[in-house]
Amino acid sequence: xxxxxxxxxxxxxxxxxxxxxxxxxxxxxxxxxxxxxxxxxxxxxxxxxxxxxxxxxxxxxxxxxxxxxxxxxxxxxxxxxxxxxxxxxxxxxxxxxxxxxxxxxxxxxxxxxxxxxxxxxxxxxxxxxxxxxxxxxxxxxxxxxxxxxxxxxxxxxxxxxxxxxxxxxxxxxxxxxxxxxxxxxxxxxxxxxxxxxxxxxxxxxxxxxxxxxxxxxxxxxxxxxxxxxxxxxxxxxxxxxxxxxxxxxxxxx
Amino acid sequence: xxxxxxxxxxxxxxxxxxxxxxxxxxxxxxxxxxxxxxxxxxxxxxxxxxxxxxxxxxxxxxxxxxxxxxxxxxxxxxxxxxxxxxxxxxxxxxxxxxxxxxxxxxxxxxxxxxxxxxxxxxxxxxxxxxxxxxxxxxxxxxxxxxxxxxxxxxxxxxxxxxxxxxxxxxxxxxxxxxxxxxxxxxxxxxxxxxxxxxxxxxxxxxxxxxxxxxxxxxxxxxxxxxxx
Numbered sequence: 001x002x003x004x005x006x007x008x009x010x011x012x013x014x015x016x017x018x019x020x021x022x023x024x025x026x027x028x029x030x031x032x033x034x035x036x037x038x039x040x041x042x043x044x045x046x047x048x049x050x051x052x053x054x055x056x057x058x059x060x061x062x063x064x065x066x067x068x069x070x071x072x073x074x075x076x077x078x079x080x081x082x083x084x085x086x087x088x089x090x091x092x093x094x095x096x097x098x099x100x101x102x103x104x105x106x107x108x109x110x111x112x113x114x115x116x117x118x119x120x121x122x123x124x125x126x127x128x129x130x131x132x133x134x135x136x137x138x139x140x141x142x143x144x145x146x147x148x149x150x151x152x153x154x155x156x157x158x159x160x161x162x163x164x165x166x167x168x169x170x171x172x173x174x175x176x177x178x179x180x181x182x183x184x185x186x187x188x189x190x191x192x193x194x195x196x197x198x199x200x201x202x203x204x205x206x207x208x209x210x211x212x213x214x215x216x217x218x219x220x221x222x223x224x225x226x227x228x229x230x231x232x233x234x235x236x237x238x239x240x241x242x243x244x245x246x247x248x249x250x251x252x253x
Numbered sequence: 254x255x256x257x258x259x260x261x262x263x264x265x266x267x268x269x270x271x272x273x274x275x276x277x278x279x280x281x282x283x284x285x286x287x288x289x290x291x292x293x294x295x296x297x298x299x300x301x302x303x304x305x306x307x308x309x310x311x312x313x314x315x316x317x318x319x320x321x322x323x324x325x326x327x328x329x330x331x332x333x334x335x336x337x338x339x340x341x342x343x344x345x346x347x348x349x350x351x352x353x354x355x356x357x358x359x360x361x362x363x364x365x366x367x368x369x370x371x372x373x374x375x376x377x378x379x380x381x382x383x384x385x386x387x388x389x390x391x392x393x394x395x396x397x398x399x400x401x402x403x404x405x406x407x408x409x410x411x412x413x414x415x416x417x418x419x420x421x422x423x424x425x426x427x428x429x430x431x432x433x434x435x436x437x438x439x440x441x442x443x444x445x446x447x448x449x450x451x452x453x454x455x456x457x458x459x460x461x462x463x464x465x466x467x468x469x470x471x472x473x474x475x476x477x478x479x480x481x
Contacts, residue, residue: 009385017295021274024278024279024280025277025278025279025396025400027276027277027279027280027369028277028396028397028399028400028403029368029373029377029395029396029398029399029400030276030277030370030373031349031370031371031374031376031377031399031401032370032371032374033374033375033378034377035323038377038384038392038395038396038399041392041396042392042393042396043385045389045392046391050435054260056387057386057387057388058387060387060388060389060392061384061386061387063387064392071280072280073416078270097275100276109405110318110320112318114318114319115318115456118275118282119315119333119453119456122285122287122311122314122315122377125287125311126308126311126312127473129287129304129307129478130308130433131476132305134300134301135291135300136256136305136367137297138287138288138291138304140279140285141282141285141288142282142283142288145281145282146281146282149280149282150358151280152360153397154445159385165268165466166445173386184457184462184465185461185462185465186465187456187457188453188456188457188462188463188465188466189460189465189466189468189469189472190455190469190471191315191449191466192453192465192467192469192470192471192472192473193469193470193472193473193476194473195450195470196470196474197452197473197474197477198308198312198446198449198479199446199477200477200480200481201305201308201364201447202305202308202309202442202445203442204436205344205345205348206345206438206439207435208312210438210439211436213436213439213443213469214439214442214443214446216445217439217440218442218446218447218448219444219447219449220449221444221446221447221448222444222446222447222450222451223449224352225316225447225448225451226451227328229451229455233316233448233452234313234315234316234317234445234448234452235313235316235356235359235363235445235448236447237324237444238352238440238441238444238445238448239314239356239357239360240358240439240446241358241440241441241443242349242352242353242440242444244440245349245433245437245439246353246429246433246437248433248435248436249430249432249434249436250429250433250481251431251432252432253432253433
């Protein structure tokens with residue numbers, strides 16, 4: 001028979017709020033040994049304060065073990081692990097819960113935010129700037145992005161605390177599925193539309209020969225990145241092209 | 254680049270905030286080049302230059318998907334330095350020199366992020382026994398130490414970027430003809446467009462989103478032609 005999650009303990013809004021504030025700095029001590037573990041421990045600590053003597057410190061220590069996930073969704077793990085500690089889960093169960101959450105929270109967050117919400121709004125902002133909206137487009141990007149950002153962090157923490165060890169229920173929330181399904185196409189369309197608009201915007205001060213050269217170099221650069229993406233990235237390509245341009249520019253007086 | 258001290262301080266503070274925002278606190282995307290560049294432009298009273306360099310580095314940012322412990326350049330403080338450079342030189346010379354300074358600063362920023370993570374690893378490894386006691390004051394001290402080191406790192410990167418901005422025009426500006434400046438600007442913009450397109454296609458993949466990308470691209474081209 002499946003274990004039934006006991007009713008949630010009385011709301012601890014001030015402690016949840018404190019944990020939320022700490023979650024904004026969850027990557028502050030990012031390292032290659034525990035990755036985000038220490039930041040997760042710091043964020044979880046306010047939720048563990050009313051554990052009895054003998055339980056609090058071991059729970060805090062567990063909270064700071066290795067952890068990695070998308071930073072905006074880490075609240076799910078923080079809330080769920082803290083709730084599991086309150087429910088008397090064994091150390092092994094808490095560790096297994098944390099391990100089980102790393103992959104799904106990482107892939108879901110990457111898909112929703114890094115490959116969805118962020119490039120979608122960035123594409124709209126680029127198009128807005130190219131069409132003359134100026135700083136207003138940038139301000140709207142910052143505002144709308146952070147409404148989603150803060151809402152996601154708060155929802156994740158609350159959902160983790162509410163569901164505890166059954167937090168996988170929250171990961172299958174219909175809103176997340178719907179957002180994932182919508183953001184992919186929206187991002188692709190927005191950035192696709194932004195690219196030619198920004199190309200026209202940036203080439204505005206160029207002469208006609210320079211625009212032709214720009215199109216040729218951009219096309220060759222794109223091909224190089226597509227064909228040799230294992231060795232070449234945007235920064236390397238930019239530095240190589242800039243170095244060539246400098247040398248040619250100095251020689252071709 | 255000869256700026257009043259108050260503007261230099263404002264750029265330094267902004268670049269540091271932008272550098273900290275990238276990873277540590279609060280990831281609200283002021284580190285995004287479009288935002289970093291626009292505000293740097295506003296500080297200098299030159300928003301159009303901030304927007305232009307912001308767009309260039311925003312496109313380069315599409316090349317980066319910050320998953321796992323992947324290493325990447327840091328374009329936030331780099332954009333601030335780029336805008337400071339471009340502000341001092343008009344037209345395409347500013348665009349090219351600004352992009353060059355920004356690229357070098359971005360490379361340096363990426364190296365320092367990797368170094369910081371290694372330093373943090375050593376410190377956390379050394380504090381492992383203390384962390385296992387579950388003493389919250391140790392945990393907070395180790396964590397806040399990481400935050401402060403990142404702030405210091407971001408400040409250093411910004412200082413180096415602004416120094417490069419100060420040196421760029423006397424060192425390179427006089428050596429470049431108008432044609433040379435144009436070539437540098439073409440190189441920077443072309444690389445940004447190529448990186449933006451390639452990075453987006455990597456995100457889009459070969460699934461159904463590719464059709465949406467093609468539709469967007471078609472719409473963007475049509476709008477560009479219509480607006481000419």
